[in-house]
Amino acid sequence: MDSDLDRIFEVTGESENAKCTDDPDAPRFKAISIGKSVVFSDYAITLRIDEFFGRHATIFGNTGSGNSCTVASIIQSLFSKPDTYAAHGASFVLLDNGKYRQSFAKLGFNIKRSYWRLPSGDSSDIASAEDKGETRHGFRLPHWFVSVEEWELLLRASERTQQPVLRTALGLSTLFTDESNVDLAQLQNHILASCILYIMQSDQGSPTKTDRILSVLATFSTKKLSSATIKPGIAISFDQMKDAGGVNALLSKHIKEAITVPDYANKPFPFDNLDAALDLALLYEEAHGNRQIREYCSQLRIRFKWILECDKFSFLRIDPKIILDYEKDADRFIERFLGLERNGDWLQKTSQITILHLNEAGDQIVEVASAIIARLVFERLRRADPRNRLPINIVLEEAYRYVAERPAGYAIEAGKIFERIAKEGRKYGMFLLIGSQSPSALSRTVLSQCSHFVLHRIQNPDDLSHIR
Numbered sequence: 001m002d003s004d005l006d007r008i009f010e011v012t013g014e015s016e017n018a019k020c021t022d023d024p025d026a027p028r029f030k031a032i033s034i035g036k037s038v039v040f041s042d043y044a045i046t047l048r049i050d051e052f053f054g055r056h057a058t059i060f061g062n063t064g065s066g067n068s069c070t071v072a073s074i075i076q077s078l079f080s081k082p083d084t085y086a087a088h089g090a091s092f093v094l095l096d097n098g099k100y101r102q103s104f105a106k107l108g109f110n111i112k113r114s115y116w117r118l119p120s121g122d123s124s125d126i127a128s129a130e131d132k133g134e135t136r137h138g139f140r141l142p143h144w145f146v147s148v149e150e151w152e153l154l155l156r157a158s159e160r161t162q163q164p165v166l167r168t169a170l171g172l173s174t175l176f177t178d179e180s181n182v183d184l185a186q187l188q189n190h191i192l193a194s195c196i197l198y199i200m201q202s203d204q205g206s207p208t209k210t211d212r213i214l215s216v217l218a219t220f221s222t223k224k225l226s227s228a229t230i231k232p233g234i235a236i237s238f239d240q241m242k243d244a245g246g247v248n249a250l251l252s253k254h255i256k257e258a259i260t261v262p263d264y265a266n267k268p269f270p271f272d273n274l275d276a277a278l279d280l281a282l283l284y285e286e287a288h289g290n291r292q293i294r295e296y297c298s299q300l301r302i303r304f305k306w307i308l309e310c311d312k313f314s315f316l317r318i319d320p321k322i323i324l325d326y327e328k329d330a331d332r333f334i335e336r337f338l339g340l341e342r343n344g345d346w347l348q349k350t351s352q353i354t355i356l357h358l359n360e361a362g363d364q365i366v367e368v369a370s371a372i373i374a375r376l377v378f379e380r381l382r383r384a385d386p387r388n389r390l391p392i393n394i395v396l397e398e399a400y401r402y403v404a405e406r407p408a409g410y411a412i413e414a415g416k417i418f419e420r421i422a423k424e425g426r427k428y429g430m431f432l433l434i435g436s437q438s439p440s441a442l443s444r445t446v447l448s449q450c451s452h453f454v455l456h457r458i459q460n461p462d463d464l465s466h467i468r
Contacts, residue, residue, distance in 0.1 A: 005043055032077040054391055056422055056449050058310060058434045061456025065434045070454060071395060072103040079107045090352050094395040095370055098359035106131050112341050112351035118361050119368055141372060142318045142327050144268050150372060155303050161296040169277040170264035176220050177267050185222055192225045193254035195280055198287035200248060206241050210234045219276035244353040249303040268320035268328060272308060273447060312365050334376040337357055366401050371414040378421055381428040391429035399436040415443050422449040
């Protein structure tokens with residue numbers, strides 16, 4: 001009877017010899033048991049490992065019906081077979097609400113785990129490791145890894161007026177970080193000269209003009225246009241600038257025609273420099289005749305100042321003067337997060353399970369962190385050669401926080417990147433395992449791409465209809 005059921009469910013021959021230099025005779029399981037059948041007495045229900053984890057999957061059920069236990073036990077089964085070849089090559093990233101850290105303690109077989117907690121900028125703040133297989137990290141995300149589109153969503157920039165200014169400001173924030181390029185120096189001088197000339201020609205009093213110019217030069221300057229070269233001419237004497245004509249002549253020499261501000265380069269820059277860059281971008285627009293642009297962008301600047309001052313966003317505000325090497329490059333940053341270590345041209349896996357603890361973070365922070373991390377992982381896998389070289393399963397616990405059908409209206413709609421992963425991720429080796437108590441609250445786009453459904457007790461008529 002059981003052999004017939006094995007053929008029906010295609011789980012015959014559960015183990016096969018693995019080509020493992022450590023233990024060439026150890027079998028590798030092709031299927032794992034997830035429980036007993038309620039229809040066929042004492043028959044073990046199994047999952048074919050490659051098929052289940054090689055596609056997107058969901059685990060649904062009312063609260064208390066065992067969703068989290070199912071996720072934990074399935075992943076535990078991969079790493080805890082005492083007489084089999086452990087799944088050293090598997091990679092799981094869990095966006096966790098505080099449920100899974102202890103579940104994967106003491107797995108054995110040299111299975112390593114990295115535990116990241118948000119909010120925390122220092123691993124010393126985190127409770128002691130569960131065992132020697134766990135490394136602890138305070139999670140911080142350099143703001144220069146945030147894409148232009150994510151900045152626009154984060155600041156809710158309007159399409160017609162605020163987005164162009166924000167893109168210019170982001171370009172300026174990284175433009176002035178490179179002082180070695182001669183062509184860039186000419187562009188820097190042109191932008192500064194245009195903005196300072198606009199201030200010089202405004203109707204404001206001379207003391208006010210001087211203060212504004214020095215404020216700009218305090219953040220953005222070049223060898224030829226700096227406080228040292230400009231300040232003597234704009235110094236106030238008897239309520240007038242000492243040499244306004246000389247300053248205007250100096251500035252005019254640096255004005256160029258047909259200049260285009262470069263795109264955002266994702267290079268390290270001080271977070272608060274973006275506030276000054278926004279002001280410089282507004283000055284640049286005003287210098288070109290757009291006199292109402294500052295009024296149109298007032299809400300954008302207010303939202304940025306709130307993020308600049310809000311403690312919840314401290315994980316995003318990184319000082320480029322004290323960053324580590326891996327925080328300068330997005331690929332190296334995400335490789336470390338995933339437990340991958342470079343060894344020449346090769347990547348060596350140092351951990352199989354990555355847990356990002358988000359239980360103490362608010363919904364807005366969860367959206368920001370999860371969306372950016374998911375995009376960075378997706379982009380890294382897209383560049384992998386050969387393709388599918390680094391397969392990764394991302395577990396979304398309480399999935400309504402990430403892939404809601406109707407976003408809650410917070411800063412970044414995390415569902416956008418997860419919808420793309422659902423549609424394109426499989427060909428790059430990126431898979432989703434979604435757990436939720438409310439299937440009807442989840443994105444239909446994401447669910448439509450899921451091939452496997454593990455269902456516990458569900459009573460809500462809307463959820464039952466959604467699943468059907």
